[in-house]
Amino acid sequence: MEATPLDERKQQILKAVISDYTVTGVPVGSQVLAAKYFIALSSATIRNELADLVGTGYLQQPHTSAGRVPTDRGYRYFVDFLMDPEAASPTVRRTVKQAFETAPRSVEGILEKAAMVLAQITENVSLVTAPETSEARIKHIDLVSLESQSVLIILVLEGNLIKQTVIRLDRATSQDDLSRMAAMLNRKVKGQTADELLSRLSQLGPDRDEQRQILERVIESISTHQAQRQSVVLHDGVRNLLRHPEFVEVNRLEELLELLEQGAQLAGILQQVAFDKDVEIIIGRENTSSGLRECSLVLTTYKMDERVRGTIGVIGPTRMHYGQVVARVRLVSQATSELLGPLGN
Amino acid sequence: MEATPLDERKQQILKAVISDYTVTGVPVGSQVLAAKYFIALSSATIRNELADLVGTGYLQQPHTSAGRVPTDRGYRYFVDFLMDPEAASPTVRRTVKQAFETAPRSVEGILEKAAMVLAQITENVSLVTAPETSEARIKHIDLVSLESQSVLIILVLEGNLIKQTVIRLDRATSQDDLSRMAAMLNRKVKGQTADELLSRLSQLGPDRDEQRQILERVIESISTHQAQRQSVVLHDGVRNLLRHPEFVEVNRLEELLELLEQGAQLAGILQQVAFDKDVEIIIGRENTSSGLRECSLVLTTYKMDERVRGTIGVIGPTRMHYGQVVARVRLVSQATSELLGPLGN
DNA sequence: ATTGGCAGTCTCGATCCGCGAGTGCTAACT
DNA sequence: AGTTAGCACTCGCGGATCGAGACTGCCAAT
Numbered sequence: 001m002e003a004t005p006l007d008e009r010k011q012q013i014l015k016a017v018i019s020d021y022t023v024t025g026v027p028v029g030s031q032v033l034a035a036k037y038f039i040a041l042s043s044a045t046i047r048n049e050l051a052d053l054v055g056t057g058y059l060q061q062p063h064t065s066a067g068r069v070p071t072d073r074g075y076r077y078f079v080d081f082l083m084d085p086e087a088a089s090p091t092v093r094r095t096v097k098q099a100f101e102t103a104p105r106s107v108e109g110i111l112e113k114a115a116m117v118l119a120q121i122t123e124n125v126s127l128v129t130a131p132e133t134s135e136a137r138i139k140h141i142d143l144v145s146l147e148s149q150s151v152l153i154i155l156v157l158e159g160n161l162i163k164q165t166v167i168r169l170d171r172a173t174s175q176d177d178l179s180r181m182a183a184m185l186n187r188k189v190k191g192q193t194a195d196e197l198l199s200r201l202s203q204l205g206p207d208r209d210e211q212r213q214i215l216e217r218v219i220e221s222i223s224t225h226q227a228q229r230q231s232v233v234l235h236d237g238v239r240n241l242l243r244h245p246e247f248v249e250v251n252r253l254e255e256l257l258e259l260l261e262q263g264a265q266l267a268g269i270l271q272q273v274a275f276d277k278d279v280e281i282i283i284g285r286e287n288t289s290s291g292l293r294e295c296s297l298v299l300t301t302y303k304m305d306e307r308v309r310g311t312i313g314v315i316g317p318t319r320m321h322y323g324q325v326v327a328r329v330r331l332v333s334q335a336t337s338e339l340l341g342p343l344g345n
Numbered sequence: 346m347e348a349t350p351l352d353e354r355k356q357q358i359l360k361a362v363i364s365d366y367t368v369t370g371v372p373v374g375s376q377v378l379a380a381k382y383f384i385a386l387s388s389a390t391i392r393n394e395l396a397d398l399v400g401t402g403y404l405q406q407p408h409t410s411a412g413r414v415p416t417d418r419g420y421r422y423f424v425d426f427l428m429d430p431e432a433a434s435p436t437v438r439r440t441v442k443q444a445f446e447t448a449p450r451s452v453e454g455i456l457e458k459a460a461m462v463l464a465q466i467t468e469n470v471s472l473v474t475a476p477e478t479s480e481a482r483i484k485h486i487d488l489v490s491l492e493s494q495s496v497l498i499i500l501v502l503e504g505n506l507i508k509q510t511v512i513r514l515d516r517a518t519s520q521d522d523l524s525r526m527a528a529m530l531n532r533k534v535k536g537q538t539a540d541e542l543l544s545r546l547s548q549l550g551p552d553r554d555e556q557r558q559i560l561e562r563v564i565e566s567i568s569t570h571q572a573q574r575q576s577v578v579l580h581d582g583v584r585n586l587l588r589h590p591e592f593v594e595v596n597r598l599e600e601l602l603e604l605l606e607q608g609a610q611l612a613g614i615l616q617q618v619a620f621d622k623d624v625e626i627i628i629g630r631e632n633t634s635s636g637l638r639e640c641s642l643v644l645t646t647y648k649m650d651e652r653v654r655g656t657i658g659v660i661g662p663t664r665m666h667y668g669q670v671v672a673r674v675r676l677v678s679q680a681t682s683e684l685l686g687p688l689g690n
Numbered sequence: 691a692t693t694g695g696c697a698g699t700c701t702c703g704a705t706c707c708g709c710g711a712g713t714g715c716t717a718a719c720t
Numbered sequence: 721a722g723t724t725a726g727c728a729c730t731c732g733c734g735g736a737t738c739g740a741g742a743c744t745g746c747c748a749a750t
Binding site for chain 2: 742743744745
């Protein structure tokens with residue numbers, strides 16, 4: 001099972017097997033391959049090659065006397081070396097464009113729309129993480145007096161991302177005082193990131209106790225990844241999975257749904273997507289989660305500007321049309337980034 | 346099929362059939378009934394009664410020589426007249442309490458937690474609508490300058506519910522001017538509802554054009570039900586459905602998922618839940634949506650105070666333990682209301 | 691009105707069988 | 721040495737068959 005380099009013909013055969021299997025979902029045999037893809041060769045020759053590919057672990061057969069099916073390793077080789085680059089069709093581009101036209105001009109709205117349209121055009125489950133805000137610049141702070149000593153802190157970040165948190169002060173403070181304090185804070189913190197704020201916190205004199213309390217809470221609020229909602233990962237399109245024959249057995253679906261609905265574990269996986277790479281593909285058992293044993297992830301990132309970013313992608317059966325999905329994930333990621341960009345100012 | 350009043354014994358038999366079927370999921374026959382529930386009677390007698398109940402439409406048999414299964418009509422009679430009131434068990438109460446202890450102190454966070462725990466304790470899909478805010482009082486307004494003539498309006502309503510919207514003014518306005526305007530607006534609108542605001546809008550002189558623009562947008566923002574997110578209905582626990590044998594056929598699930606994931610149609614149904622009634626139950630084909638043909642809804646409302654309310658409930662197979670589900674929906678609704686209450690001040 | 695008895699109905703699961711698809715091997719061929 | 725035709729063999733799948741079991745409806749007796 002060592003890294004066997006494949007000669008040209010074996011590559012072509014592997015590619016043909018994956019193409020065919022992706023479409024039909026049925027193990028593909030030597031005769032079909034000879035007829036559809038390799039007219040110059042006989043089925044016997046192909047049989048020999050197939051046997052080799054099984055031996056080196058790129059293909060497997062469900063049982064003796066059945067056709068061949070790609071293994072995770074086969075898919076990996078395919079996406080790394082064999083896959084033809086595809087471009088999103090005009091129809092798909094139009095779908096995406098139209099979807100975003102009706103999106104509300106808020107970060108949450110746009111991300112939700114992105115999840116929706118990505119699920120639609122890939123016919124899989126889409127995943128979108130909330131943007132990472134620890135390096136986002138603060139645009140505005142407001143303080144609202146609640147009952148007695150409670151204060152509602154409202155924070156506007158780049159991209160009009162709003163965070164709120166409630167703080168309890170040591171003494172009662174009127175709304176007028178709070179407004180004054182907010183005005184002062186605004187002058188001080190505007191345009192800073194949470195990190196910058198943290199380093200400047202120590203410069204405050206000990207007499208500014210309330211300001212310090214508030215700022216500490218502000219930093220905390222930015223750093224905790226979750227916004228006002230608990231779920232860190234948006235998803236859409238679970239209904240699409242039901243159309244794939246690999247999910248007729250419900251127990252597979254159940255594990256997957258659990259993963260999606262609690263989100264925490266998934267968030268961990270998505271966070272590890274490298275920001276520098278283009279599109280990252282994780283196939284089958286390459287996933288650590290057992291629920292994703294028979295699934296693949298196609299992930300990339302979106303940006304709001306250089307400092308605020310998140311992950312976007314899809315999750316589907318390992319038997320998916322990788323070329324197409326990659327193109328479409330990339331398309332939606334770009335469109336999302338473009339749309340989020342101007343919100344920043 | 347006219348409204349036949351059922352005599353005492355028929356009622357008891359209907360009740361027994363539903364009890365048994367709810368637990369086993371298997372059509373229940375006369376012998377089982379005689380042995381488990383009516384030791385004084387022979388199976389032959391029960392057979393006669395069963396035949397009557399089929400004739401009047403409360404029961405049906407999947408095929409000749411099978412046991413009986415409740416019809417929608419049977420369930421309806423059961424929940425209206427026969428169902429024993431149940432109380433949530435201490436274990437369940439504790440689960441709910443503990444879940445809410447870790448909830449963030451924001452409306453969204455609490456509602457999400459409510460959906461989560463309700464799904465968990467009912468082992469069905471939970472539904473929670475965002476609170477209806479058209480009659481909520483305004484607590485605070487803030488205006489933030491974006492690029493050139495764009496202004497971000499931030500609105501804090503009762504319960505620290507935050508709404509945001511972007512407006513474009515006729516002329517560029519500095520943040521200082523906006524802050525002054527915000528202070529003035531705060532004095533004017535604090536404690537008012539959108540409706541009250543609307544009626545007072547006409548009193549503004551024509552010279553206050555900008556204020557008018559802003560206030561119009563404020564009203565609109567409050568009235569549109571959706572907050573910053575598109576989905577009006579939260580849901581959780583789809584994974585629970587897969588455990589029910591009625592959903593092993595995936596196509597049923599697909600219709601249901603579609604309904605859940607687009608939400609609009611569902612929102613319509615949930616909005617019609619009467620606020621004065623206690624718990625509303627909608628059974629099988631009583632639903633207008635075809636996707637809910639084999640599902641029941643158990644719904645009630647929650648309140649933040651007298652003016653802000655939403656719907657909360659579950660959706661599951663018609664074969665569910667209604668008594669228990671009703672008790673648990675009621676429990677979570679009450680707990681949610683209690684938790685949301687103090688947020689208001 | 692209730693009940694025991696009984697014949698009849700229908701589903702469900704197990705078993706069996708034959709078809710067809712596909713393979714691996716061998717021997718011949720280029 | 722690589723390729724190919726031929727062939728025997730394997731195995732899954734779908735359909736047909738069948739018997740067991742679960743219930744029923746009906747009838748006659750209580």
